[in-house]
Amino acid sequence: MPTRPRPAILHVDLTASETRRVAAPEGLFEGERGGRGLAAALCAVPGRLGHDAPAAPLCLAAGALAGCDLPGGGHAALRFFSPRTGGPVTVPLGGGLGRALARAGLAAVVVTGRAVAPMGLAIRDDEARIVPAGHLAGLPTPALFDALAGSDAAAVAGPAAWAGSGLATVVADRWHEAGPAGAGLAFGLKNLVYLAISGTAAAVPADPEGLARARAAMDRLIAAAPALAGPSGFGRHGTAALVDLTRGRRMQPTDHFRRTFFEAGAAVNAPALGRRFGSTGAACPGCPVPCRRIDAAGRLLPDADALSHFTALLGLADPELAARARWFCLERGLDAAGAAVAVAGFAEAEGIAPTPAFVDEALADLAVGSARGRAIEAALAMAVRGVALPAFDPRGAYGLALSLAVGTCGPDPWAGGCLAHELLRKPVATDRFTFEGKARAVVLGENALAGAQCLGACPFLSLAVTLEEWALALTAFSGEPVSAGELAALGARVVARERLANRRQGLDGAAEDLPARFFTEPGSAGDGLAVPPLDRRAFLAAREKYRRLRGPDAAAPLGEADGAGRAGALANRFADRLARAGLCAPGQAAIVCVDEAASFSRGDFAHNAFLAETARRLDVACLMLVPPAEPYRTILEFLAEREAPAIRPRDCETRTFFHDIPVVARPDPAQAAKALSRRKGAYLPGLGMLAHGALSPEQAFITVSSIAFAGFVKFFADHLAAHREGRLDAAGLAAFEAAVAGLPGPPGALPPLARGTFADRETMLAAMAEAGRATVALGLVDSVFGNISFRLGATLAISQTGSALDALAGAIDLCPLDGSSCAGLTASSELSAHAALSQKDGRPAILHGHPKFAVIMSMDCADRRDCPRRDACHVACDRERFVDDIPIVPGEVGCGPRGLVHTMPPALAGRRGAIVLGHGVFTMGGDDFNEALFSLCAVETLCRARYFTALGRNPA
Secondary structure, eight states, rough: OOOOOOOEEEETTTTTTEEEEEEEETTTEEEEEOOHHHHHTOOOOOOOOOTTOOOEEEEEOOTTTTTTTTTTTOOEEEEEEEESSSSEEEEEEOOOOOHHHTTTTTEEEEEESSSSSSEEEEEEEEEEEEEETTTTTTTHHHHHHHHHTTTSEEEEOOOOTTTOOTBOEEEEEEEEESSSSSHHHHHHHHTTEEEEEEOOOOOOSHHHHHHHHHHHHHHHHHTTTTTHSSSSOOOOOOOOGHHHHHHTTTTTOOOOBBSOOOTTTTGGHHHHHHHHOOOEEEEEEEEHHHHHHEEEEEOOOOOHHHHHHHHTTEEEEEEEEHHHHHHHHHHHHHHHHEEEEHHHHHHHTOOOOOHHHHHHHHHHHHHHHHHHHHHHTTOOOEETEEEESSOOGGGGGGHEEEHHHHHHHHHOOTTTIIIIIIIIIOOSSOTOOTTEEEEHHHHHHHHHHHHHTTTTTOGGGTTTHHHHHHHHHHHHHHSSOOOOOHHHHHHHHHHHHHHHHHHHOOOOOOOOOOTTTTHOOOOBBBBTBBBOOOHHHHHHHHHHHHHHHHHHHTTTTOOOOOOSSHHHHHHHHHHHHHHHHTTTOOOOEEEEEEEEEEEETTTTTTTTHHHHHHHHHTTOOEEEEEEOOOOHHHHHHHHHHHTTTEEEOOOIIIIIIIOEEOOOOOOOOHHHHHTTTTEEEEEEEETTEEESSSHHHHHHHHHHHHHHHHHHHHHHHHHHHHHHTOOOOOOHHHHHHHHHTOOOOOOOOOOOOOOSSOHHHHHHHHHHHHHHHHHHHTTTOOOTTOOOEEEEETTEEEEBBBBOOOOOTEEEEEEEESSSOOOOGGGGTTHHHHHHHHHHHOEEEEEEEOOHHHHHTTTOOGGGGGGGGTTTTHOOOOEEETTTEEEEOBBSSSSSSTTTTTHHHHHHHHSSOOOETTTEEEEEEESSHHHHHHHHHHHHHHHHHHHHHHTTOOOO
């Protein structure tokens, strides 16, 4: 195993003009890892400090995986005492700072004191110098970066910091800002103009091959995430893509949060700006998502907060103003979103209707700190702890509302994870108009993000990359096994430390609140959607529950609820759903749902104590143990015995989302929690499929369904391969006969579906929902797999990501094919493939299912054993393969370079169907879905027949 040098801590005393490079205290890295956790530990102070005190520390810490150039893994954590909150805050900084610190052999830089004159801190490998920088102080940020062009990475404070603005921010590597909490003023108060870092050391992973596998897993997940890699995603439009989403959900802050819908928003959305100004992407080192968008003139275009707040919040549909204001703020080192909220507040207070000229003048006043500028800054009212609210109205997502109020570093929409599940349907969709279950969701989301940020993770990538993948990467890099559960526990410790630091600064619970407007005024109703004021009593109850979950008794054994509350109803509902899906017999699923106590679907189940203790150890919302129905029971028992300690399927879904299925020998909470802290599900021989849902029972249901599907496909595919190679044994044959005896029949008679053509949107949506239900009823898709679309004129209607085909009401996105909207941000990960197919083939209906025998036959290859691509055939097979007339093509989920978007559309065009290797079947239809459904059934029936014929048997 390679020996890795231990990174150091650089202490800088600006008052004494001294630097000390010291070894980190023993156990510090092991306990805090790096990044956000390390910054919080290094900035801990015993008592109160004002934000302007020279002793107030400022820390820049690299994530534990900095230098590895993993996707989204190079962020640094900047911690400082905020002039806005009055306490310490930590913000993520994109760009190359994390990598540069690692290459300089540093884990962190801690700055205290105040220089007598403006200074810069220049670090190159082992050398650190405090450099006079009076000639640079007050320059626009682009000029500062030009002056520091010889450095690998830099963070600078612009003119607003030297004007004393509490809205001054820090800019890193030209395009990345430190948010609205006043980081720029923290630099200015120390007379620190810049921090520039260069280094030549390379990261030395303990297991380079393991790190490469972790990177590949991350790349696959990112490519499969619509919000990141899809045609409407951040990689194409930056985070400004979110503006169409908030507008469509009627939660776009408009007219200074007095309304939640901006009628003119389509004229100033991300695609409109891209067309008007030209747009290219800029990404952090190692990241495949270029979420910063640069126009043809070299200006940074607005992100989601800046675009929404410089348009809707001010009531101005002026793209020139939005782009100009955003660039002005970057040049001056002024937080754009905070400045816009301050300007909107000032306009409301003064009774002024904003105009572009008014906004330009107000921003200029803010940047120079004039008397009027100070009055504008003082008018910033729509804030939490003095920090401006982001471009998501809390009345439109209740978990998000809670997380904005209780966040340790001010209102960050990413911190509690609710933006992901309430709006972007990741990892599953949740009801955004309820506080039920949201306190625990916020706690778990905060823990997950904080744990990932200790490694250097970008918050945006939490939409795809989970703690499982970060744990794989850290294990490979460090050479020490680390689980996702351990990272979540690390995150919990970090949040607890941050909350304690706030209390020490006198920030009590009263600060954890939202402006009164949200509790007294409704949002903008429309499109059949009401946006009522937040229920104050429900909000306070959720906040109190959050505090209890964060409190000292949070790790105590779970009490038992009476089963009649929300958690009990959830447990019973999902137990019934598992039975209806054919995954278990009625009444057999054992589910525990956790709120503040445990509720069980089977009150008399012998292993309830095991379930409750395992759920407590994992700190999850749900755990289910599902005795599989036949033939799944025979299949999984056989595979568990043969392949323990883990079953390793090769189908697409497992490769992308699940990795493998651990086998847990007995119902021991310690063993089960260990397995489930690194994977989403496991198998207990003799008992059943075990799966957890950190957020919702829906996650556990998906995992159970996926285990059953993956086991089925692996079992029958392995049997056929063993038959071809002459290595079947008696046990395998006996299991096969038992499994075949339990097989359901092939798809039955097709129900008649609505006939086209569809003249209007409502008829089309009803037909899509009907076809989805029929696809599930015929056994042609499992869980939330599969998708469906229909082209009506210039619009492609497509099922949303993570939607179940038998529950499509409200889960279909209407995506303009001309790219004029980012409505596809929540669409299926196969939106690009559907759009490409609609251009190659005139048939408007597309149906994608995962019929099992079609997937099995796609993996059947007589030459596989000797093929040099046998471990990558799902993406690299270059042979023409067919089942009769049905082509088989390789391709991964999503829009990556090896995505099925490149292979499936040309294969299916003009044909009745195409199979994506290890994945599923795509079919098309003319005026309606009858032809598409018929073809999907026909392909599965054909593949089932060909499977048994290959074994020399009559079709079962």
